[in-house]
Each structure stands twice: as structure tokens, then as C-alpha cells.
Amino acid sequence: MFTLVEYAVFSALWGTTLLLVPSVLRGRRRLLFWFMLAFAITMSLISDGPYALVDELLGGVGITYFIFHATAIICVALFDSLIQTAVSKSGLTPTRKRIALWGATGLIILQACLFFANNWDIDNVQFIGAGDWSQLVYSFTTWIALIVLAISTIVACATDFRRQSDTTLKIALVMVSAGCVLVSLYVVIQMGVAINRATGGIGVSATVNFLSVGCTLLAPVLLSVGLGLRLLIGASRNLRDAARSRRLLWKVTPLWERLLADRPELSIEAPMSRIALCLQGNHAVHLYRRYVEVRDCLLLYPVQSLSAREAKLIQRIEEHIRQASDAYRGTTNDSRTDEYQNAR
Structure with a gap:
């Protein structure tokens, strides 16, 4: 059942991304398109099936692990830019652009140094073995960035919520905020699991695994529907x-x-x-x-x-x-x- 829902979510993400192509060709909504593309890639690689397929195509050397975290960092930068553009009257300022660009670039370079300088035994995208402290630091760079982004987005949505009078727009903002809460919960769970594995812990409880899978299914749905609803409202007004x-x-x-x-x-x-x-x-x-x-x-x-x-x-x-x-x-x-x- 989870597999069907999972692939339905992936189909929705890629479908939404493809629907934005005509607008991009007309020179509009490019920021949203690049975010949705990076987001669709990242969320697809969370699943073991697509991850294994991509890793096999790339030679089975685990480089897909690096790609997953790199696209996650790009998602963070693009989503933060998208949210700031949407909720700020002054739009995306040059300072915000530089912070997003150099912040994402710096983290990806740090991850590249950690990844290619260590010979990790990567069985799947979520695996961190006992004593893999460098891999733990590597993963934490992405997870902490996700939490910071989620908090920033929730604050921005709360600010915009007070300014809006349209009920549908308020619902869209609530959905985006709820998606960010689930992203934060997923990150906290993964950080705990990673620390447990790095310290020699074995196995993950069924409850933790259920919450982790539930977050990966619901978070992209809420974020996609919330952002899509906001986009639809703007298009209808246009x-x-x-x-x-x-x-x-x-x-x-x-x-x-x-x-x-x-x-x-x-x-x-x-x-x-x-x-x-x-x-x-x-x-x-x-x-x-x-x-x-x-x-x-x-x-x-x-x-x-x-x-x-x-x-x-x-x-x-x-x-x-x-x-x-x-x-x-x-x-x-x-x-x-x-x-x-x-x-x-």
C-alpha cells in the first residue's frame, strides 16, 4: 500500500513539474520550475526503488547518495528563494540571492570533500554504519539546512497569513506550513536514527519507521498542493x-x-x-x-x-x-x- 501511495506522490511531483514547462518556455515561473525539478529528484531518490535504479545506471558506486544530498541542498536554496519571493513585498533581494547561492555552493563543496575523501559502505540512502562519524556530519549538513528552511518557511507563511484575506490562500499557507512541520519531524527522526547507528545501535522500531515513511509521503503532498493552490489562485486572478x-x-x-x-x-x-x-x-x-x-x-x-x-x-x-x-x-x-x- 505504501509503495502505491509513494509512486502516486512521485507521479504527482513529476506531473506538476512537467506542467510548468510551457510557462518556463515563455520566460515565467522559472524559479518554481527549478525547485519542483530538484524537489521531484530528491523525493524520488528517497525511495529504495528509484535510488537503486539510478545507482545501478551510475555504476553502483554509491554516487547517488551524494546526488541525493546535493539536490536536497539545492531544494533548500530554491525553496527559500521561492518563499521569500512569494511572501516579501520587496521580492527576492540581491542579498538573499547571494546567501542562497553561496550557502548552497559551500555546503555541496563540503559534502563533496567528505564524500570523495571517505570510503563509505553505503547500502541505501539512509544507511550510516557504526563509527561513520564523517558520514554522520555529511548527513547533518543537509538535515540541519532542512530544519532551518522549514522554520524560516513557517515564519514566512505565518506572516503572510495575517496579511491575506482570501480563505483559499490561507488554506494554501496552512498546507505549506504543515508540510514543513512534517519535514522537520522527518529530519529529527533521521538524525536520531543516524546517531543511534553511528553509536552502534541496531534496528529501528516499527513506530519510528512508520512515522518516517508517513512524513515522506505526506510532506511532499502538502507542499505540492499548497504551492500549487497558491499558483492556481494567482493564475485565475491573472x-x-x-x-x-x-x-x-x-x-x-x-x-x-x-x-x-x-x-x-x-x-x-x-x-x-x-x-x-x-x-x-x-x-x-x-x-x-x-x-x-x-x-x-x-x-x-x-x-x-x-x-x-x-x-x-x-x-x-x-x-x-x-x-x-x-x-x-x-x-x-x-x-x-x-x-x-x-x-x-
């Missing part, structure tokens, strides 16, 4: 805002054409049909520009007449742009972009 933006652009174009027909010097917009205009990806930029040009024309030539319907349309566009700008300033940096800011 689609809703884009649909409204296109409708307003379609409606304001005749007014824009009428007011600027004899005053082309007031416009920086190139002639384009309404259908072609609404099909373009930068519709928000065109909407903002045409709104500004209409307002400029009305200010410079106040004798221009507007119908009540046209005046109401201008108010709707102004409200839409203001809401988009307020949402950008007042929410965290998720998958949304602020095209209106770029049009200024």
Missing part, C-alpha cells in the same frame, strides 16, 4: 484581470479613435485593428496608454463631448487600473505581473 482588461480595451478603442482622429500627435499607439489589438499579450499596456491619451485629449480640448456611457466607461477603466496597481502594491509577489506599471 485570467480574470486579463479578460476584463481586454473587454475594456475593446470598448474604449472607438472612443480613442474618435478623439484622436484629428490629433495623431497626442498618441504613441500604432494603428491596429481591434481584433489584433485584443489578441496581443500586452493588452494591459495598450489599455493604459489609450486611457491616458483619451484623458489627455479631454484635458487639452475640453469642448469634446462625451456621452454618459463613454464617461462611465472611462471611470470603469480608471477603477480597473487603480485596482490592479493597488493589488500589486498591497499583495505579495506571486505569479502576477504589473503591466500597468511598465506602461507608465
